Amino acid sequence: MTAPDAAMQGSITLIGGGPGDIDLLTLRAVERLRTADVVLYDDLAGDEILSFANPDAELIAVGKRAGHPSPKQQEVSRLMIGYARLGKRVVRVKSGDPSIFSRADEEISAAREASVPIEIVPGITTATAAAAYLGTSLTKRGVARRVQMITGHDVDGKLPENLDLSALADRGATTCVFMGKATFASLADKLIAHGLSGDTPTVVVESLGSPATAVMAGTLKEIAARLATAKPAGPCMILYGEALAGLHRDEE
Ligand SMILES: C[S@@+](CC[C@H](N)C(=O)[O-])C[C@H]1O[C@@H](n2cnc3c(N)ncnc32)[C@H](O)[C@@H]1O
Structure with a gap:
């Protein structure tokens, strides 16, 4: 990178890459990729999405690829x-929707502080994509x-310490747990201690949007025990609540 030129105005667009199936990208996300000068992407965004990028765009991996540690969030924002500031149209691809557990807030603040225009293109979050994959609804009258x-x-x-366990043990809610496969057993213990039935329907959807998609379904107690031993390698969306009743089967 050379010195910034005040006359050149670039931009940043955060796009939601959805759950991995490229046909679930929005038309706007595809259009931004096609006109990008620089694309920053991470592991969960999926390589296929990059096939939409302008062939002349610089593609920069900012995830934990090939065993290398991922750059710190501040480094991503700095990039x-x-x-x-060099006048480039920068596209940052996030998995799912950028507004959900993506640290988009930090990138938005950094862009605003630097007076760089920033746009957000929503995507389909893994939570709703998992429900669609399962052929179910997250809400139920x-x-x-x-x-x-x-x-x-x-x-x-x-497991975060300040969880609102009363809300999480609410029988009338459907809960979507992101980044929870390693801590689900201890979450389940706390939920049961707060009155949620160990029989609450629970489903894990692993590696959605890829050929390796796998579903594990059972009760809260069963799934907590199985996750503790099975240790799935792919990213997992865990859903629990009565809306998931009837999905007591596994699928690969
Ligand atoms: C950093 S969060 C990003 C969430 C994302 N912004 C969204 O809206 O889905 C990463 C977590 O999302 C879930 N996730 C992301 N991609 C997934 C996929 N393809 N299959 C299952 N879960 C996924 C997992 O819980 C994973 O640990």
Whole structure:
């Protein structure tokens, strides 16, 4: 990168890459990829999405590829702003929807502080894509009147300590747990201690949008025990609540 030129105005666009199936990308996301000068992408965004990128665009991996640690969030923001200040149209591809557990807030703040225009193109979050894959609805009249999305790990990779367990043990809600496969057993223990039945229907959808998609379905207790031993390698969306009743089967 060379010195910034105040006369050149670049931009940053955060696009939601959806769950991995490229036909679930929005037309706007495809259009931004086609006109990008620089594309920053990470592991979960999926390589196929990059086939839509302008062939002359510079493609920069910012995820944990090939065993290398991922660049720190500040470094990603610095890169995006640096390129935008060179007049480049920078596209940052996020998995699912950028507004959900993607640290988009930090990138938006960094762009605003640097006075770089930033646009957000929404995508289909893995939570709703998982429901679609399962052929079910996350809400159900009279059964599930509320949907909540939580992260199963804090900055140390542990189960967050300040979870609202009363809300999470609400029988009338469907809960979508992101980044929760390693901590689900301890979450399940806490939920049961807060009154949620160990028989609550629970489903894990692993590696959605890829040929390796796998489904594990059972009760809260069963799935907690199985995740603790099976240790799935791919990203997992865990859904629990009465809306998931009837999905007591596994699928690969
Ligand atoms: C950093 S969060 C990103 C969430 C994303 N912004 C969204 O809206 O889906 C990563 C977590 O999302 C879920 N996830 C992302 N891609 C997935 C996929 N292809 N299959 C299953 N879960 C996925 C997993 O829970 C994973 O640990």
